Amino acid sequence: MPRPGRNTYSDQKPPYSYISLTAMAIQSCPEKMLPLSEIYKFIMDRFPYYRENTQRWQNSLRHNLSFNDCFIKIPRRPDQPGKGSFWALHPSCGDMFENGSFLRRRKRFKVMISGQLAAGKPLDAAHYLQQQAKLRLSALANTGTHLPQMSNYSLGMSQPSTFKHPFAIENIISREFKMPGGLPFPPMQPVSAGYSLHNQLATAWPHMYSTNAIDTVAHISTTSNDYSAFGVPVKSLCHDGQTLPAIPVPIKATPAPLSNLSAIPAHIPAFAPNCSQSLSLTSHQTLSMAQTLSSSLCPRGR
DNA sequence: ACCTGTTTAATCCAAA
DNA sequence: TTTGGATTAAACAGGT
Numbered sequence: 001m002p003r004p005g006r007n008t009y010s011d012q013k014p015p016y017s018y019i020s021l022t023a024m025a026i027q028s029c030p031e032k033m034l035p036l037s038e039i040y041k042f043i044m045d046r047f048p049y050y051r052e053n054t055q056r057w058q059n060s061l062r063h064n065l066s067f068n069d070c071f072i073k074i075p076r077r078p079d080q081p082g083k084g085s086f087w088a089l090h091p092s093c094g095d096m097f098e099n100g101s102f103l104r105r106r107k108r109f110k111v112m113i114s115g116q117l118a119a120g121k122p123l124d125a126a127h128y129l130q131q132q133a134k135l136r137l138s139a140l141a142n143t144g145t146h147l148p149q150m151s152n153y154s155l156g157m158s159q160p161s162t163f164k165h166p167f168a169i170e171n172i173i174s175r176e177f178k179m180p181g182g183l184p185f186p187p188m189q190p191v192s193a194g195y196s197l198h199n200q201l202a203t204a205w206p207h208m209y210s211t212n213a214i215d216t217v218a219h220i221s222t223t224s225n226d227y228s229a230f231g232v233p234v235k236s237l238c239h240d241g242q243t244l245p246a247i248p249v250p251i252k253a254t255p256a257p258l259s260n261l262s263a264i265p266a267h268i269p270a271f272a273p274n275c276s277q278s279l280s281l282t283s284h285q286t287l288s289m290a291q292t293l294s295s296s297l298c299p300r301g302r
Numbered sequence: 303a304c305c306t307g308t309t310t311a312a313t314c315c316a317a318a
Numbered sequence: 319t320t321t322g323g324a325t326t327a328a329a330c331a332g333g334t
Contacts, residue, residue, distance in 0.1 A: 017325085019324085037306095059328085062307065063326085065307080066307060066308050306332085308329100308330085308331085309328100317322085
């Protein structure tokens with residue numbers, strides 16, 4: 001950690017990665033999704049270091065948004081004109097940061113494709129998507145691992161906890177938090193970020209966000225990690241303690257091009273209105289979804 | 303023109 | 319020493 005010296009701490013580069021900073025920004029707003037410009041604003045408001053060389057770090061930040069699967073892009077609705085999409089955290093990226101601290105990531109979050117995909121065998125996309133939905137639910141039931149955020153959750157206010165990492169988001173973005181050099185963060189400002197992430201994801205990710213799916217797991221207790229990636233007690237992230245599985249995977253295990261399949265729905269709002277609210281998608285739904293996805297995501301080729 | 307988003311590549315650095 | 323995460327730069331496309 002840099003120590004305050006001749007220069008105030010605020011003049012020095014904060015010890016957070018761009019991923020951390022972006023995650024903070026997204027987490028800080030009630031909707032859990034922000035347009036790029038608001039992410040910039042959040043960072044500049046709180047970290048004076050980033051009020052300079054904006055071109056440099058903003059390019060890096062955009063690179064991170066695109067490059068890292070932990071961020072998902074949520075298109076604006078037609079009735080919400082404006083530039084750019086909203087950005088949110090991937091529902092399964094909750095385990096990225098060690099010990100709930102933003103200072104260091106546990107491992108790179110990658111959306112995973114398992115089994116035959118990893119082996120390079122031909123993909124039955126519809127089957128894959130259905131399998132993934134099942135896997136997520138069963139993982140949820142078995143492990144009680146967590147989802148970073150759900151809507152209607154207030155940072156650091158919901159559940160008692162015994163440990164609060166000094167660099168956990170609830171400390172970082174809370175009114176009381178002070179930078180090590182004594183610079184207090186300005187009070188959180190409400191961000192007009194539009195419509196609810198949950199509403200979007202509930203339609204786009206029926207297997208993750210639907211009322212049915214949540215009801216199914218509403219009373220599963222959390223037995224593993226008590227903290228999410230953001231230093232917020234996992235139990236506080238979901239209503240009634242329900243959780244959803246985080247499936248971060250080592251990057252090595254990640255196959256290339258189709259690895260974004262499970263991040264797809266956020267990219268294809270068009271299919272959302274027709275989505276079933278149940279966990280199991282129909283073959284037709286999954287197939288059309290997969291087709292749309294593979295065509296839109298494959299060029300990314302990572 | 304400017305902003306947003308994607309992609310590639312190079313480099314640095316810390317952890318394994 | 320190797321590996322992988324983070325940062326930076328840059329080119330490019332598309333949208334506003």
